[in-house]
Amino acid sequence: MTLLDLTPRVAAGDRLQTLPVAIIGAGPIGLAAAANLAERGIDFIVLEAGEAVAASVRAWGHTRLFSPWKHLVDPASRRLLEATGWELPDPERAPTGAELVDRYVLPLAQLAPIASRIRLGVDVIGVAREGMDRTRSRGRAATPFVLRTREGGAVEELSARAVIDASGTYLSPNSLSSNGLGLRGFDEIADVVTHALPDVLGRDRARFAGRHTTVVGAGHSAANTLLGLAELARQEPGTTVTWLIRNAKAVRVSSSADDELADRAALGGRVERAVADGRIDVVDGFEIIRARRVDDRAELVGHRGEEDVTHATDVIVNATGFRPDLDMLREVRIDLDDIVEAPRRLAPLIDPNVHSCGTVEPHGFRELTHPEHGFFIVGMKSYGRAPTFLLATGYEQVRSVTAWLAGDVASASNVELVLPATGVCSTNVGGGSGCCS
Missing domain, CATH: 3.50.50.60 (FAD/NAD(P)-binding domain)
Structure with a gap:
């Protein structure tokens, strides 16, 4: 060049x-x-x-x-x-x-x-x-x-x-589809898909309370939303949470003691504890191919390894970056x-x-x-x-x-900048999203 x-x-x-x-x-x-x-x-x-x-x-x-x-x-x-x-x-x-x-x-x-x-x-x-x-x-x-x-x-x-x-x-959010193209069948479920970082404990509470929400993504935006939903589930009976990850395994946000940003360092550990306590159900390795409406629920269709799989939910949060x-x-x-x-x-x-x-x-x-x-x-x-x-x-x-x-x-x-030491900023190996600066 x-x-x-x-x-x-x-x-x-x-x-x-x-x-x-x-x-x-x-x-x-x-x-x-x-x-x-x-x-x-x-x-x-x-x-x-x-x-x-x-x-x-x-x-x-x-x-x-x-x-x-x-x-x-x-x-x-x-x-x-x-x-x-x-x-x-x-x-x-x-x-x-x-x-x-x-x-x-x-x-x-x-x-x-x-x-x-x-x-x-x-x-x-x-x-x-x-x-x-x-x-x-x-x-x-x-x-x-x-x-x-x-x-x-x-x-x-x-x-x-x-x-x-x-x-x-x-x-300009990334697509829910694993191949990056627009998700086939998205129009059928568009009304139940929300943008990253909804206010699940405040402004948007009614949309999630008492329903099954699936958060798609593996980064800090997903983690923040998952923790909010886990707290909502504690407060509102019938609220359930699934973390759907399109990678082969869950790539965690940082919980490193070396991270100078304390709030970010603690985030990964909080999500892991919520998963271990059963407040968040994890489905990883889910390659999303298409979507469809089944009665009043959204259904994601894809592959998990060699297996054809479907996942039904009430609400989807697109935290794919x-x-x-x-x-x-x-x-x-x-x-x-x-x-x-x-x-x-x-x-x-x-x-x-x-x-x-x-x-x-x-x-x-x-x-x-x-x-x-x-x-x-x-x-x-x-x-x-x-x-x-x-x-x-x-x-x-x-x-x-x-x-x-x-x-x-x-x-x-004369470009100079001293940034805080970090372990990992985000988990976007495969499409997660990072939040926040």
Whole structure:
């Protein structure tokens, strides 16, 4: 692969200089990019598909993160907030997703330099170059980006000098099917399938109480949901829980004493105890082939070794992990790893078969650069299908990228990050999902 010229090539006075940087997504990483750009005096616009900032985090807001506050706040964002009198919560305490939003993300989004540049309810459905599809090369780097958006029923286009895609992956779950394709028969059971990390003890309690729930997946998201369901079963008669794992055996989340994130270290042991106590039934090695509706229940059909098997249940939680939504990027030139679907230079550093969260090397604009000059995928989406992402990693990504956009190559290249030591971040060998940073 030809090495790219990583020196900013936008000349002073060029039309590009008059355009904002477009940030897709107003989650913690997208807003961190906004804070870094604001500090450097670079104009930007933040486009968020949800009706509120951090919409995806709000969806699993009942879940406690593994990382304490000291690892969850972007340095540039902290500087802007502290200038208004904001104080960092207890650095050693791990908040819930809702606390992260209420005590950090929302105050950040309300800062004057950022609030005026956020547009909510705006879905980015396509990114391209003005007047160019992906096949045209001449003058491409000097041509503005165009982002096609949908807001309500209106479709419009806006121009940008660069694009930072921080849209995440939470809204793009992996398929329940073991081969990764859409599950045959899914339409028959769609009404009983829920997204990862439902609030089983709170908002979504009625959906699970007194029913048989099957959690599919082998990572931290599955573990959190299983523990919630086990507690619900203790409180509500008739509630039963099955953990269906598509691997040959159950791959446990970390319970290592070497893990500096205490909540994550304890999670695996709690799940194992619930299984040993009979509160969670485990079915492993189940290769899901298709689904069907039988009376008022969902039935998963597949193989277990050489045996044809079926599994009937009332509710299914899809905790099989997430994948990047790449449809909107068809007309920009991106270079992704064939397996992980992360930027090709980044993929070897985050391969979940080799790395945990804490063993991922610091990386920045170089590893995130694509053939499309001025386009970057950051945050969870930059990790493709790998679940080893931590917010602290994403903050360093956007610091480096925004430094490069400012022409400060020295700062952009000086990538430093100290991550907490971890045993295993996730159990995504075969499609589990990791939660949370």
